[in-house]
Amino acid sequence: MEQSEQNVAAKTELPKPTALEQAAPQDVSGTPGRPIFDVRNVSVWYSAFKAVTDVSMTIHENEITAFIGSSGSGKTTVLRAFNRMNDLVPGARVEGEMHYRGTPLYGKDVSPIAVRRRIGMVFQKPNPFRKSIYDNVAYGPRINGERNRRKLDEIVERSLRRAALWDEVKNRLKSSGLALSGGQAQRLCIARTIAVEPDVVLMDEPASALDPIATGAIEDLMRELKKQYTIIIVTHNMQQATRVSDRTAFFSVLTDSKNDTRTGVLIEYGSTRQIFEDPQDSRTQAYVTGRMG
Amino acid sequence: MSSVTQADPAKQAGSASPLTRRRPLGDRGFQILALASGLLVLVILVLIAVSTTQQSTDWFSKAGVKGIFSTDWDPATNHFGAMAFVYGTVITSVIAIIIAVPVSVAVALLLTEVVPRRWARPIVYLIDLLAVVPSVVWGLWGILVFAPWIQSSVYSHIASAVNGIPLLGSLFGPPVSGASFFTAGIILAVMITPIVTSLSREVIATVPVIDKEGAYALGATRWEMIRGAVWPHSQNGVVGAVLLGLGRAMGETIAAALVIGSSATVTSRLFATGYSMPAVIANQFPEAAGEWRAALIGMGVLLFALTIIVNLAARGIVERSTRRMRGA
Numbered sequence: 367m368e369q370s371e372q373n374v375a376a377k378t379e380l381p382k383p384t385a386l387e388q389a390a391p392q393d394v395s396g397t398p399g400r401p402i403f404d405v406r407n408v409s410v411w412y413s414a415f416k417a418v419t420d421v422s423m424t425i426h427e428n429e430i431t432a433f434i435g436s437s438g439s440g441k442t443t444v445l446r447a448f449n450r451m452n453d454l455v456p457g458a459r460v461e462g463e464m465h466y467r468g469t470p471l472y473g474k475d476v477s478p479i480a481v482r483r484r485i486g487m488v489f490q491k492p493n494p495f496r497k498s499i500y501d502n503v504a505y506g507p508r509i510n511g512e513r514n515r516r517k518l519d520e521i522v523e524r525s526l527r528r529a530a531l532w533d534e535v536k537n538r539l540k541s542s543g544l545a546l547s548g549g550q551a552q553r554l555c556i557a558r559t560i561a562v563e564p565d566v567v568l569m570d571e572p573a574s575a576l577d578p579i580a581t582g583a584i585e586d587l588m589r590e591l592k593k594q595y596t597i598i599i600v601t602h603n604m605q606q607a608t609r610v611s612d613r614t615a616f617f618s619v620l621t622d623s624k625n626d627t628r629t630g631v632l633i634e635y636g637s638t639r640q641i642f643e644d645p646q647d648s649r650t651q652a653y654v655t656g657r658m659g
Numbered sequence: 660m661s662s663v664t665q666a667d668p669a670k671q672a673g674s675a676s677p678l679t680r681r682r683p684l685g686d687r688g689f690q691i692l693a694l695a696s697g698l699l700v701l702v703i704l705v706l707i708a709v710s711t712t713q714q715s716t717d718w719f720s721k722a723g724v725k726g727i728f729s730t731d732w733d734p735a736t737n738h739f740g741a742m743a744f745v746y747g748t749v750i751t752s753v754i755a756i757i758i759a760v761p762v763s764v765a766v767a768l769l770l771t772e773v774v775p776r777r778w779a780r781p782i783v784y785l786i787d788l789l790a791v792v793p794s795v796v797w798g799l800w801g802i803l804v805f806a807p808w809i810q811s812s813v814y815s816h817i818a819s820a821v822n823g824i825p826l827l828g829s830l831f832g833p834p835v836s837g838a839s840f841f842t843a844g845i846i847l848a849v850m851i852t853p854i855v856t857s858l859s860r861e862v863i864a865t866v867p868v869i870d871k872e873g874a875y876a877l878g879a880t881r882w883e884m885i886r887g888a889v890w891p892h893s894q895n896g897v898v899g900a901v902l903l904g905l906g907r908a909m910g911e912t913i914a915a916a917l918v919i920g921s922s923a924t925v926t927s928r929l930f931a932t933g934y935s936m937p938a939v940i941a942n943q944f945p946e947a948a949g950e951w952r953a954a955l956i957g958m959g960v961l962l963f964a965l966t967i968i969v970n971l972a973a974r975g976i977v978e979r980s981t982r983r984m985r986g987a
Binding site: 449451454456479480481482483484486487489491493494495496497505506509510555558559562 | 775776867869870871872873874875876877878879880883887888891892
C-alpha cells in the first residue's frame with residue numbers, strides 16, 4: 367500500500383508499544399477474514415423515505431472495510447445501522463436481517479446499549495465532551511462500572527497511547543478536551559472509543575474535517591487498530607479507501623423518475639484492489655475513475 | 660465600533676479610493692440607536708442607585724453600620740435595624756432555590772430529552788402559564804388556601820416529630836405558623852419554577868446532537884448520556900437561569916409580604932413567622948416618614964446591593980469553571 371510523505375512523517379510520532387500496552391487484554395482480536403457481520407436484504411427507512419434499499423454484505427473480522435459513494439447513497443445510514451445509532455432518529459426503522467457474530471442485531475431481546483458497548487463509533491466531526499482529556503477517555507469505562515482509580519489511569523494511558531495521542535497530552539490530562547486541535551480531538555475520540563474495548567469501530571468520515579498530516583496520522587492509526595478491531599469506515603476520499611481498506615463497498619443513488627423517489631443501493635462489494643482495479647459494474651468504474659460523483 | 664471611522668469621518672467621506680466605502684446611513688443610525696439604548700440602561704441604573712442612596716443617607720449616617728445590621732426594628736422608638744429583613748430575604752430565597760432548581764432542571768431535561776416533541780409543546784405552554792399568574796394571586800392563594808392547609812397537615816406533624824432533636828428541632832421545631840419563612844419559600848419556588856425551567860430548557864436544547872451521539876455511541880444509557888454530554892454543556896447556562904430565578908425570588912414583594920407572617924425576627928425555625936426586605940418596604944412605606952422612610956429606602960439600596968453581590972459571586976464561580984473546561 368502506498369504511503370504518502372505526510373504519512374511517513376506522522377508515523378515517526380507513533381509511540382513505541384510499552385509493557386503496559388502489551389499487557390492489554392487481547393481477547394477481542396480474532397481471526398482475520400472471519401465473518402463478523404452478516405447483512406441480508408437490509409433497507410433503512412426514515413419515516414416514509416427509504417434511504418437505503420436491499421443491502422446484503424458480509425463484513426470480515428480484523429479488516430478495514432470502506433464504504434464509498436456519492437452523497438445520498440446511504441453509506442452513513444448503513445454504517446449507523448451496525449450499532450443501532452439510527453434508533454435515536456425518530457421515525458427510523460431497519461428492515462431485513464443483520465447478524466453480528468450470529469446474533470440478530472435487531473432481535474427482540476437485544477439492547478442497543480449493549481450493542482453500542484461492543485460496536486463503537488467515531489464521527490465525522492470530532493466531538494469530545496466538555497470534560498478534561500482524562501475524563502473524556504475515562505467516560506466509557508466509568509459508565510461500564512469501572513471505579514478503580516488505578517485501573518482508570520491505566521486504561522486512559524493505554525487508550526491514548528493506542529490512539530497515538532499520549533505523548534502530546536500526557537502532561538495536560540486535566541485540561542479540556544476542547545482545547546485540542548482538530549486532529550488531536552479526533553484521536554481523542556478514537557481513544558475514547560477504544561477505551562471501552564469494543565469489538566468493532568465504525569468510522570464516519572473520520573478524517574474529512576482534518577488536514578493531510580492529521581489525516582495521515584488517523585490512517586496510520588487505523589492500520590494499527592485493525593490488528594485488534596474490525597473497522598468499517600465511510601469515506602468520500604477514494605485515495606483513503608485504497609490506502610487503508612481491505613474491502614470496499616460502493617454505494618450509489620438509484621433514482622426512480624416515475625415515482626420521483628430516490629434511494630441508496632449497494633452496487634458492488636469486493637476486495638479494495640478488485641473494486642479499484644477491476645470493477646465489474648460500469649457505475650463503479652465510472653465512480654472510481656472519477657467520471658461520476 | 661470602528662475607531663477609524665469615528666476618528667476621521669470627513670477624510671473617509673471625501674476619499675476617492677475605491678477601497679473605502681462609505682458606510683450606509685442605516686448602519687450609522689443603528690449604531691447610534693444601539694449605543695444610546697445601551698447607555699440609557701446604564702444611566703437609569705446609576706440614577707436609581709444615586710437617588711435612593713441620597714434619600715436614605717439620613718438612615719445610613721444615623722444608624723451606622725452597627726445600627727443597620729442590628730436586629731432591632733421598632734419605628735416607635737426610632738430603631739431601624741435591617742438584619743431581620745436581610746435574613747428573611749436570604750432564607751426564603753435559599754428555600755425557594757433548593758426547592759425550585761431540582762424540579763426545574765428535571766422538568767427541563769424531561770421536556771428536551773425524554774418526552775416526544777409533540778407532547779413537550781403543550782407541557783411547555785402549561786408551565787409558561789404559571790409565569791403569567793400575577794404574584795398577588797399567588798400570595799392570596801398562599802395565605803388563604805395553602806398556608807392553613809400546610810400548617811395543619813404538614814408543619815405541625817413535622818414540628819412535633821422533631822421537637823427536641825438537636826439540629827432538626829432547631830430548624831423545624833415549633834413555633835409553627837401557616838404564614839412563615841418556609842411557606843414564603845415554597846410560594847417563591849412555585850413562582851420562579853417557570854422561568855428557571857424555560858431558560859434551562861432552552862440551554863439544554865442547544866446541546867449539539869453530535870455530542871449526545873458521542874455518548875450514546877459508547878453505550879451510554881439516556882441518563883449516562885445526560886450526565887456525560889448534556890450536563891457539562893449546559894451547566895453554565897443553567898446556573899445563569901438559576902441566578903435569574905434567585906434575583907426574582909429575592910426581589911419578590913407582594914406574594915412574600917402576604918405569606919411570610921410580617922414579624923421582624925431572626926430565628927433558625929423555618930416554620931416561624933418572619934419578614935423580608937421587599938415585604939417590609941411594601942407594608943410600611945405608606946405610613947413611614949423621616950428616618951423611618953429613609954430606612955425603608957435604604958433597605959431598597961441594601962437589596963439592590965445584595966442582588967448585585969450574589970450575581971457577581973455566582974458569575975465568578977461560573978466563569979472560573981468555564982475557563983477550566985474550555986481549556987483557554
